[in-house]
Amino acid sequence: MSQILHHFAKFTVDRAFFLLQCCNLESAVILMEKLLVNGARRMKYLLKILARFVRYFSFTKGRQQAAKNNVSRLFVISLAVIAVCAPNLAWTAPKSVPSYISRPPEDEVTYFMLLDRFANGDVSNDRGGLTGSRLQTGYDPSSKGFYQGGDIRGLINRLDYVQGLGATAIWLAPIFKNKPVQGPAGDESAAYHGYWITDFTTIDPHFGTEADFRELVNAAHARGMKVYIDIITNHTADVIYSRECVGQNDCPYRYIGDYPNRAYTPFVPAGDEHIKKPEWLNNPIYYHNRGNSNWHGESGLYGDFSGLDDVATENPIVVRGFVDIYKSWIDRFAIDGFRIDTVKHVNPEFWQVFVPAIRRHAQSKGIPNFQIFAEAYVDGVNPGGLAVFTHRDGLPSVLDFSFQSAIRNVLSRNQSIENFEFLYAGDVLYKGGASAAMRIQTFTGNHDMGRLAMLIRKDNPNMEAEEVLARVKLANAIMMFARGAPVLYSGDEQGFTGDGGDQDARETLFASRVAVYNDNLLLGSNRTTAVDNYDINHPLYRQIAQMAHVRGAHSALRRGRQKLRAMSYNGHILAISRFEPVSNKEYLLLFNTASEAQTQNIEVENTTRSFETLLGNCPNVVNTGHVVQVRLEKFEYAICRASN
Numbered sequence: 228m229s230q231i232l233h234h235f236a237k238f239t240v241d242r243a244f245f246l247l248q249c250c251n252l253e254s255a256v257i258l259m260e261k262l263l264v265n266g267a268r269r270m271k272y273l274l275k276i277l278a279r280f281v282r283y284f285s286f287t288k289g290r291q292q293a294a295k296n297n298v299s300r301l302f303v304i305s306l307a308v309i310a311v312c313a314p315n316l317a318w319t320a321p322k323s324v325p326s327y328i329s330r331p332p333e334d335e336v337t338y339f340m341l342l343d344r345f346a347n348g349d350v351s352n353d354r355g356g357l358t359g360s361r362l363q364t365g366y367d368p369s370s371k372g373f374y375q376g377g378d379i380r381g382l383i384n385r386l387d388y389v390q391g392l393g394a395t396a397i398w399l400a401p402i403f404k405n406k407p408v409q410g411p412a413g414d415e416s417a418a419y420h421g422y423w424i425t426d427f428t429t430i431d432p433h434f435g436t437e438a439d440f441r442e443l444v445n446a447a448h449a450r451g452m453k454v455y456i457d458i459i460t461n462h463t464a465d466v467i468y469s470r471e472c473v474g475q476n477d478c479p480y481r482y483i484g485d486y487p488n489r490a491y492t493p494f495v496p497a498g499d500e501h502i503k504k505p506e507w508l509n510n511p512i513y514y515h516n517r518g519n520s521n522w523h524g525e526s527g528l529y530g531d532f533s534g535l536d537d538v539a540t541e542n543p544i545v546v547r548g549f550v551d552i553y554k555s556w557i558d559r560f561a562i563d564g565f566r567i568d569t570v571k572h573v574n575p576e577f578w579q580v581f582v583p584a585i586r587r588h589a590q591s592k593g594i595p596n597f598q599i600f601a602e603a604y605v606d607g608v609n610p611g612g613l614a615v616f617t618h619r620d621g622l623p624s625v626l627d628f629s630f631q632s633a634i635r636n637v638l639s640r641n642q643s644i645e646n647f648e649f650l651y652a653g654d655v656l657y658k659g660g661a662s663a664a665m666r667i668q669t670f671t672g673n674h675d676m677g678r679l680a681m682l683i684r685k686d687n688p689n690m691e692a693e694e695v696l697a698r699v700k701l702a703n704a705i706m707m708f709a710r711g712a713p714v715l716y717s718g719d720e721q722g723f724t725g726d727g728g729d730q731d732a733r734e735t736l737f738a739s740r741v742a743v744y745n746d747n748l749l750l751g752s753n754r755t756t757a758v759d760n761y762d763i764n765h766p767l768y769r770q771i772a773q774m775a776h777v778r779g780a781h782s783a784l785r786r787g788r789q790k791l792r793a794m795s796y797n798g799h800i801l802a803i804s805r806f807e808p809v810s811n812k813e814y815l816l817l818f819n820t821a822s823e824a825q826t827q828n829i830e831v832e833n834t835t836r837s838f839e840t841l842l843g844n845c846p847n848v849v850n851t852g853h854v855v856q857v858r859l860e861k862f863e864y865a866i867c868r869a870s871n
């Protein structure tokens with residue numbers, strides 16, 4: 228242990244000096260502070276650091292005066308930091324170096340949740356500190372479109388459950404303060420999902436406080452887990468209206484060609500003039516004000532998303548404003564990444580500035596693997612359509628909608644496994660090529676399109692529950708072991724199905740009073756959503772936990788390049804080899820996508836002599852001609868590792 232601490236101390240001091248030489252004194256001090264907080268045997272290291280400073284000070288003596296001055300300043304500040312931190316050291320000081328900091332994004336298994344729907348740890352915040360009816364507070368646990376009561380405290384209390392599932396990262400739907408209720412009279416709904424932001428600088432009171440969020444991030448980090456937050460720059464809540472549209476049902480998009488300068492006359496209702504934060508967001512000049520998007524042409528960029536105020540993201544003041552807003556969340560909470568909403572509705576030039584600014588900042592704060600992944604919806608298996616965002620917009624990673632389509636096409640619509648051939652052939656299209664494709668976010672369904680179980684039922688209305696479950700399990704296995712960083716959508720592990728997408732796919736894990744949720748048939752369970760569902764013995768929870776354990780134990784299954792095997796037009800076995808990064812040892816992943824047993828001869832590396840089983844039933848002997856004969860029962864999978 229002391230060896231590890233020693234290396235960590237040395238690394239941090241080296242890094243602090245490096246930053247110092249780049250004149251980034253602030254970051255150097257922050258790193259030193261981190262070291263202090265992390266060092267269990269701190270006094271020893273404090274002495275070492277001081278000794279190091281003295282040596283460096285002597286070394287630079289006689290060299291540039293500027294460097295010398297910086298060292299002196301850092302030395303003095305370090306002493307101040309020591310003085311300030313010393314009383315706190317007794318109750319901080321985790322036992323070991325935080326390994327999550329150095330973990331690359333492809334290692335993560337991410338658990339995605341809407342806080343409102345996960346766990347209610349504090350009933351006193353259910354109405355967000357507001358009073359009145361559900362149209363004022365947003366709270367109505369009997370309605371799927373209103374707040375149900377889930378919060379940060381609930382998640383803190385249930386971290387064992389999330390970690391037990393094998394998740395190494397948590398992605399939270401937006402946690403910022405929202406306009407609680409929106410929508411035309413008679414058709415209102417609440418901002419329980421978090422995507423209607425008014426105050427970008429703080430936590431929505433329905434979810435808790437900034438102190439709660441800090442506690443959550445610290446608790447996750449102490450477990451070696453990361454926290455990703457969902458961010459938006461495309462729009463705010465619907466606060467600005469157009470004079471010309473008052474009393475009308477719609478506010479149709481007005482094209483630049485027809486209205487080159489001003490399309491509509493914006494106004495903010497009395498009382499809402501300062502509802503947004505930071506203050507610059509209250510000025511209508513920072514919005515497009517061109518009416519509602521019709522999803523075609525320029526309206527996709529400049530139109531309002533059903534009234535949500537579309538921000539003028541090409542304005543340099545807006546760009547700087549959002550960079551500052553989101554840097555501050557890194558500064559204040561040391562989060563580990565952003566999922567970015569509605570990316571394709573923001574001009575690429577915005578991302579070209581935003582992404583490098585955020586990454587540089589995270590790096591300077593000691594978060595070298597800060598992950599940024601984009602929601603850019605594409606239809607069907609279309610890796611090229613996704614890859615555009617990694618090249619043109621400079622986004623490091625995307626949610627793999629193409630993977631989701633391939634899964635649905637094969638496992639729900641009974642299409643050919645060539646869907647996967649087309650999918651993986653497109654890996655080279657991403658900026659960074661196949662290795663970049665290893666860290667994009669794979670998923671089988673989500674809170675917008677709905678859960679895979681629902682899609683399978685919709686595509687196959689008469690299918691037995693047992694078969695739906697087998698197909699869902701196989702989809703989970705492909706997601707966990709093939710390339711990509713898997714994202715689990717909260718509730719899938721309890722067999723939630725949902726009636727459709729959006730609100731219909733957002734059941735609570737705690738006992739629900741929503742009738743359209745409680746009549747759903749769950750997979751792998753006799754329960755309903757009318758009771759708490761944190762069952763660690765649910766077959767899907769157990770399956771995912773087991774697979775996550777295997778994935779975590781073998782770097783080939785997280786970081787190994789992959790090669791598609793045995794593709795044929797009529798074939799049903801999806802076979803993929805992955806290779807351990809250093810040794811090049813072969814792993815063979817086998818998935819039978821057919822509803823009957825399959826036997827197939829599959830080529831493997833000519834250096835592979837035999838296989839051992841990690842999961843399922845693996846072929847043992849490799850025949851001459853480096854071929855294995857594989858037999859898998861319907862929807863069965865096996866994860867095998869070369870044993871020579």
Ligand SMILES: [Ca+2]
Pocket residue numbers: 347348349350351352353376377378433
């Ligand atoms: Ca609550």
Ligand SMILES: [Ca+2]
Pocket residue numbers: 461527528529530537538572573574
């Ligand atoms: Ca836009």
Ligand SMILES: [Ca+2]
Pocket residue numbers: 464465466467468531534535536
């Ligand atoms: Ca509006």
Ligand SMILES: [Ca+2]
Pocket residue numbers: 725726742743744745746747
């Ligand atoms: Ca239902």
